[in-house]
Amino acid sequence: MRTLPEVPLLDHAALSEFLARRFGGASEKLSDLPHPQELKDARKGAERLARAIRSNERIAVVGDYDVDGVTSTAIVKRFFNLIGYPLETAIPNRFTDGYGVSPGILERIDADVVFTVDNGINAFAAADACRARGIDLIITDHHTPSDTLPDAYAIINPKQRDCSYPYKEICGAQVAWLFMGLLKQELELSVDMRQFFPFLALAVIADVMPLVGFNRSIVKTGLEMMQRSPLPPFVMIRDYLNRSAITSEDIAFQVAPRINSAGRLEDAKIALDFLLAETTEKAFEQFELLSALNTLRKETEAQTTEEAMLRVSPDDRVIVVAGEHWNEGVVGIVASRLVSRFQKPAIVLSIHNGIAKGSGRSIGNVDLYALIKSQEELLDKFGGHKMAAGLSMPGERVEQFRRDINKVAEGVDPNDFIPHTDIVGELEHHMINFELLELLERFEPYGEGNPRPRFLLRDAEVVNVKLFGSDQSHSRLELRPSKTHPKTIELVAFRQVLECPDSRTMSCSYTVNKNEWNGRVSLQLMLERVF
Missing domain, CATH: 3.10.310.30 (Diaminopimelate Epimerase; Chain A, domain 1)
Structure with missing residues (x-):
C-alpha cells in the first residue's frame, strides 16, 4: 500500500496565501519587459533584415512543426504582411525533412537572407550551406546551445553565453516577437506589437514555459485579447470552446493538440494556414482538418500504446x-x-x-x-x-x-x-464550493511553474464507479468523503478505466475546475492519481 503524503488541512485563506507565495514578488508589469536589444546579436540581426528590406532583397523564414514553431512563423509572417514586405515561409516536414533548418530545406528556398524561428541552434550543416551560397543566416531560437555554435551571421538565443537578456525561460515565439519588435524600431515603423499577444499566449502554454513573471502576464493578457480578437483563427477557437472565458488549460488540452496534430501526422503547413487565415471560412476549413487529424492522432496513439504495453x-x-x-x-x-x-x-x-x-x-x-x-x-x-x-x-x-x-x-x-505529487493540502467537504472556484480563478493562468492546486482525498467510501465515453475509456466516481457526512461527491477521471476496489475505499488526489455546459456553470472535480 502506498504511503499517503503528509499535507496540511487548508481553509480558503490558507490556500490563497499559499498560492500567492508562488510568485515571490516577480515583476509582472509588461511595461517593465526588458528591451529586445539585450538579446545578444538581436540588434545586428535586425539591422541586417532592415537593410535587406530597404535594398529589396529576398527574405525567408524557417520555422518548426510544433505549436511554438508554427506560431513563431505565423507571428513573423503577419508582421511582414503588416509592413507590406514579401516573406517566404518554410516549415520542415517531420517525415521527409526532419527537424529544423537543413541543407535540404535551403535547396527549396530562394533568398538572400534566411532567419529561423524556434530552431537552428544546432544547425551546423545549414549554416555552412548558407555561407557557401552567400546567404546570411540569422538564427533565433530558445533551445539550449551546445559548447560550439553554428557559423551564422547572427545568433539570437537568451540561453547562449554572454547574452544579458535576464529571462532565459522563454519560448521560440517570444524570441521571434522580440526580434520583430527590434526590426520595427530599425525600420522606424508604427506597429502595435501587443496585437501578437494571443499568438504568444498560445505558444507559451503549448511549449510548457513557466507561467510566472512576464510569461504569466503575457499569457493572461493574451488570453483576454483572444477572447475578443476579430482574427479568424481566434474566432474559430472561441466558437469551438464555447466558454465565457478562455483558460490556459483550454489551450493546453483542447487547442494545442489540434495544432500539433498537423506536424505529428501530416504537414505543419495545415496549422500555419489556420493561424494565417484571413477569413472565418478559411479558418473553419483548416480547423476541421486539424480536428480530423487530432482524432486520427488519438487513434494512432491508442493503438501504438496498446502495442507498446505488450x-x-x-x-x-x-x-x-x-x-x-x-x-x-x-x-x-x-x-x-x-x-x-x-x-x-x-x-x-x-x-x-x-x-x-x-x-x-x-x-x-x-x-x-x-x-x-x-x-x-x-x-x-x-x-x-x-x-x-x-x-x-x-x-x-x-x-x-x-x-x-x-x-x-x-x-x-x-x-x-517516486513521482512528484505536488499536493497542496486537504479540503473539508464543505469548502468545495463556488467561493473556492472564484479563489482559484484569481491565480490563473495555471500551467508549468503555477500548476492548478491538487488536493488530497483520504479514505473516501466508493459508492459507485461508471465508465463513459464512446470507447468507455473514462471513469466517473461517486465518493463519500466522510462516514459521518451522508453527502457524496463526483470525480471524473479522463483516460483512466477504474474499478471499484475490494475495500470500497479510495485515497486520491484531485483538482477543482469550472465546467460550462449549455450556459450552465458547475464545479467539476478531476481525479489526478489514485494512491
Whole structure:
C-alpha cells in the first residue's frame, strides 16, 4: 500500500496565501519587459533584415512543426504582411525533412537572407550551406546551445553565453516577437506589437514555459485579447470552446493538440494556414482538418500504446520499447502514457529502414538525459534535458541499448523514481464550493511553474464507479468523503478505466475546475492519481 503524503488541512485563506507565495514578488508589469536589444546579436540581426528590406532583397523564414514553431512563423509572417514586405515561409516536414533548418530545406528556398524561428541552434550543416551560397543566416531560437555554435551571421538565443537578456525561460515565439519588435524600431515603423499577444499566449502554454513573471502576464493578457480578437483563427477557437472565458488549460488540452496534430501526422503547413487565415471560412476549413487529424492522432496513439504495453519488460527500471513503422509523431505521447501507467521512465522508438528514432519521458528526479548520454556510443544522435529527450540509433542496437541503460539505472537512487505529487493540502467537504472556484480563478493562468492546486482525498467510501465515453475509456466516481457526512461527491477521471476496489475505499488526489455546459456553470472535480 502506498504511503499517503503528509499535507496540511487548508481553509480558503490558507490556500490563497499559499498560492500567492508562488510568485515571490516577480515583476509582472509588461511595461517593465526588458528591451529586445539585450538579446545578444538581436540588434545586428535586425539591422541586417532592415537593410535587406530597404535594398529589396529576398527574405525567408524557417520555422518548426510544433505549436511554438508554427506560431513563431505565423507571428513573423503577419508582421511582414503588416509592413507590406514579401516573406517566404518554410516549415520542415517531420517525415521527409526532419527537424529544423537543413541543407535540404535551403535547396527549396530562394533568398538572400534566411532567419529561423524556434530552431537552428544546432544547425551546423545549414549554416555552412548558407555561407557557401552567400546567404546570411540569422538564427533565433530558445533551445539550449551546445559548447560550439553554428557559423551564422547572427545568433539570437537568451540561453547562449554572454547574452544579458535576464529571462532565459522563454519560448521560440517570444524570441521571434522580440526580434520583430527590434526590426520595427530599425525600420522606424508604427506597429502595435501587443496585437501578437494571443499568438504568444498560445505558444507559451503549448511549449510548457513557466507561467510566472512576464510569461504569466503575457499569457493572461493574451488570453483576454483572444477572447475578443476579430482574427479568424481566434474566432474559430472561441466558437469551438464555447466558454465565457478562455483558460490556459483550454489551450493546453483542447487547442494545442489540434495544432500539433498537423506536424505529428501530416504537414505543419495545415496549422500555419489556420493561424494565417484571413477569413472565418478559411479558418473553419483548416480547423476541421486539424480536428480530423487530432482524432486520427488519438487513434494512432491508442493503438501504438496498446502495442507498446505488450513489449514492456516488467523488471526493467527504464522502459525501452520499439516497433516497426510506429508513427514518429506520437512516440513521445506514448512514452508519457507508459510513464503514467508503470511509474518508470520510458523510451519509445519507431524503426524505419533500419533506423530507430524516438522520444523518452522521465519521472520524479530521474535524469533521463544523463542515462541516455551514458549510452552515446550506441547512438547516432540524441538531445533533450532531464525530463524529456529524443534519440536515434541503428535498429539492431535497440536491445543492447535497453540492457545497458538499465544496468546504469540500477545505480540510481530508488527515491528518485517516486513521482512528484505536488499536493497542496486537504479540503473539508464543505469548502468545495463556488467561493473556492472564484479563489482559484484569481491565480490563473495555471500551467508549468503555477500548476492548478491538487488536493488530497483520504479514505473516501466508493459508492459507485461508471465508465463513459464512446470507447468507455473514462471513469466517473461517486465518493463519500466522510462516514459521518451522508453527502457524496463526483470525480471524473479522463483516460483512466477504474474499478471499484475490494475495500470500497479510495485515497486520491484531485483538482477543482469550472465546467460550462449549455450556459450552465458547475464545479467539476478531476481525479489526478489514485494512491
